[in-house]
Amino acid sequence: MNPSMKRAIPTAVVALIAILIPLFLNDKTVYVQTVLSAVVVVGLSLFMGYAGQASLGQGAFVAVGALTVAVSTVSFNVPPLIALIAAPVTSAGLAYVLGLPLLRLRGHYLAFGTLAVLLLVGALMGGVPILGGGAGIVGIPSLGIGSLVVTGQLFFAYLALAVLAVTMVVSRNVISSRFGRGVRAVAGSESAAASSGVPVLRTKLAVFALAGGCAGLVGGITAFFIPYVSAESFPPSMSFTYVIMAVIGGLGTLWGGVVGAVVVSVLVQALNTISNIPGTPPIVGLILQYAAYAIILILFLLYMPRGLWPTVGDAVKRRLAKRVKRSQTDYSDQHA
Amino acid sequence: MLTLEDVVIRYGSATAVDGVSISVEKGEMVALVGPNGAGKSSIVNAISGVTPVASGTIIVDGASAQVPEGRQMFADMSVDDNLRLGAWRVKDRNPAAIYELLPDLARMKDQKAGTLSGGQQQMVAVGRALMAGPDLLLVDELSLGLAPLVVADLANYLIELNASRGTTILLIEQEVDLAFRMCARAYVLEAGRIVASGASATLAADPQLSAAYLGGIEAAADRKRTK
Amino acid sequence: MNALLIYVVSGITIGATYALIGSGFVVVHRVTHVVNFTQGTLAVFGGLISYSLLSFSIPHGLAEVLAVLLTGLIGLVFAFVTIGKRGTPPLTALLITLGLSILSEGIFVTIWGQAPIAPEGLGGATVLLGASIENQRLLTAGISAIAFILLGIFFGRTYLGKGMTAAASNPRAAALVGIDSRRMGFIAFAIAGMLGGLAGVVTAPFSPISFSSDLPLALGGFAAAVFGGLSSPWLTVVGGLVLGISGQLVAGYFGGSYQTVAALVMLLVVMIARHKSLSAEEAK
Secondary structure, three states: OOHHHHHHHHHHHHHHHHHHHHHHOOOOHHHHHHHHHHHHHHHHHHHHHHOOOOOOOOHHHHHHHHHHHHHHHHHHOOOHHHHHHHHHHHHHHHHHHHHHHHOOOOHHHHHHHHHHHHHHHHHHHHHOHHHOOOOOEOOOOOOEEOOEEOOOHHHHHHHHHHHHHHHHHHHHHHHHOHHHHHHHHHHHOHHHHHHOOOOHHHHHHHHHHHHHHHHHHHHHHHHHHOOOEOHHHOOHHHHHHHHHHHHHHOOOOHHHHHHHHHHHHHHHHHHHHHHHOOOOOHHHHHHHHHHHHHHHHHHHHHHOOOOHHHHHHHHHHHHHHHHHHHHHOOHHHHHO | OEEEEEEEEEEOOEEEEEEEEEEEOOOOEEEEEOOOOOOHHHHHHHHHOOOOOOEEEEEEOOOEEEEOOOOOOOOOOEHHHHHHHOOOOOOOOOOHHHHHHOHHHHHOOOOEHHHOOHHHHHHHHHHHHHOOOOOEEEEEOOOOOOOHHHHHHHHHHHHHHHHHHOOEEEEEEOOHHHHHHHOOEEEEEEOOEEEEEEEHHHHHHOHHHHHHOOOOHHHHHHHHHHO | OHHHHHHHHHHHHHHHHHHHHHHHHHHHHHHHOOOOOOHHHHHHHHHHHHHHHHHOOOOOOHHHHHHHHHHHHHHHHHHHHHHOOOOOOHHHHHHHHHHHHHHHHHHHHHHHOOOOEOOOOOOOEEEEOOEEEEHHHHHHHHHHHHHHHHHHHHHHHOHHHHHHHHHHHOHHHHHHHOOOHHHHHHHHHHHHHHHHHHHHHHHOOOOOEOHHHHHHHHHHHHHHHHHOOOOOHHHHHHHHHHHHHHHHHHHHHHOOHHHHHHHHHHHHHHHHHOHHHHHHHHHO
16 A cells, blocks of 8 residues: 555545534534534634734634625525635635735734724624625525525535535645745745745735635535524634634644634534533533633643644654654663 | 853753853952854853753852843943843842942943943943842953954953952953953863863963864954954 | 814723723733733723622722722733743734633623623713713823823833833843843733723723623724834823724714724724834834
């Protein structure tokens, strides 16, 4: 068996499990939302980890994707499939245009700048009638072509999974391309990257637009899935959760984004389930939902700052390396 | 006054100082010389307690204060504030005694430290270190980036301080000839190890040593001329 | 003219709030290079704690002072979590404070519920140049001014304050003279806690506060602090006043819903206009 096939086996197993899970779920909402957030987080992780920048407002691009679908189908009778394709395009385009001035900012300033964009999008959605005004947009049609209409949660589960797969393949290719090396160089040191000929701003813009596109596509799918879009649909806490997922999973790793999304979603779901057990005092529920979540986040940041995927991955690698070494030589005590 | 025994300092996996032993008697003025990157600054910072040692012991009999490399002013603050902050660890925070010792500083006490010339800043750095009332003064790169005349003034001042007040001084210096002129005894550091030590005069006279490690006193003089 | 005066005065009081919160950002950022996301949270703590203390019939004055001291203590606790562990990079620290603010929202909802709360303030109004202005707003402006003066004295005149400034300006030299930068960071967080708490205590009577007030307050304060590049307290005061007054004018003449938009756009514009000097400071 050649090494690339060997590496493909775990991926195939994970994919198979992911395909099987929805068949055993009655309500697939959480599954769909988890997979969709993984798509957003993979894009965000690319931006935060590889381009070395933070966005606290990734939900803005999810919202814009959802708005694209909602407004175009409800107000302009655009066919659903075209609306869905337009969603990532619009979000990516907006990310590009906003990124032109915004990405000149760095670190904390960019974090707050993106947060401001998110709140601006929220304020516009709440204030401008065609964007839903205060009431939100209802009556989004079902996804389909002509008279062929798909409904049902299973379809959305697999659509989300397919989108995640495509996102990961695209992201992998981006990272391993010449462009990707430029992206990593920017994360390392912008001035060094610039002096070796990497167009820093253009590189960051491209990754920002890619991450925005991922978020937009997720927004578009969500608009068809829920079918309701309002200013309250995309609260800042959701954007914070994306960042938290990316950090917990491990920035700058593709699988880290997925692991982070799954771990946080499962955690939130578990805390919800516990707090909804009959007989649980409401205060305990509240504490579980806010406090436990926040405390776990803080502990992760303090004690596993690189995130789950790289930390666990390295530990496994070290273990394997040690075993190999031990079988070859007797110097293992050097590592004690 | 100061004893280092088999001191090892590491930064990650890189060993900067590898088993250095130094001893300085009370009232002595000793030089630690060596090329750039030999580990001199790591040693003073370890003595000051800001760099951890991996192994070995450092014993300072009394209080020490450091005149850091690059002078390290609190640039936006006045000379007076810079001096007072030097006394962070001690009770007496009145710089009057320092002004008496270094009248130049009294004249510029209200100027912002960042606006001063390199030599004036070095003077402030010395004054700030003295504010802590140290028994041992660590001077890291006294001459770095300063004009020869200014260096001569500062050197004379330190010599006098050592003679009149009995302040023990460990001088870290790249300019070997200056260090040998100021201090009777010296250690030569190369790649984290002491390669020679003894009376400055003997070290300076050793042609092999001066060629191999010190770049030659003549070479140092040349460097100065071309500056 | 009358309306304009009212807008300007209420703008000043809101601006003072932003400036207080913004100074909290500045104090912490100067010393620790951390942007403390809990700055708005601390204001919420201040308002809600003073409400509770007053409801235990602790007299006015004492209740407010106690509330401010308690928020200082909360700031200190936040500091231990955020910068207690050595070597945490600033952006990770920002996310930790984000976690703390989520945690605090849970505390707010658990203890005080979800409805906005207004502690009792100074009642009545004063007629000023023909415009009637609530006394609590005048008090806010006055107390904020005193707070800024005290802050200026602390950093400019006291030995501890100078030590903190020194730790901010040259951490290496500060460490050599024996200033413990981490301890200075803890003190900075405590001061920021009191500044945030004070903002909440003085404004909550006329601008009711709830668990979700933290984000807008934090953003307003951050915007004010950005005027001063997160390092100048005086420009932060200017920034807060500009934001507060322009926000009130926009709200007054174009409608309240545009106030948020105007503030956010202004934040973005200021940051982008100043991006060169800001990123230079960030790189330090």
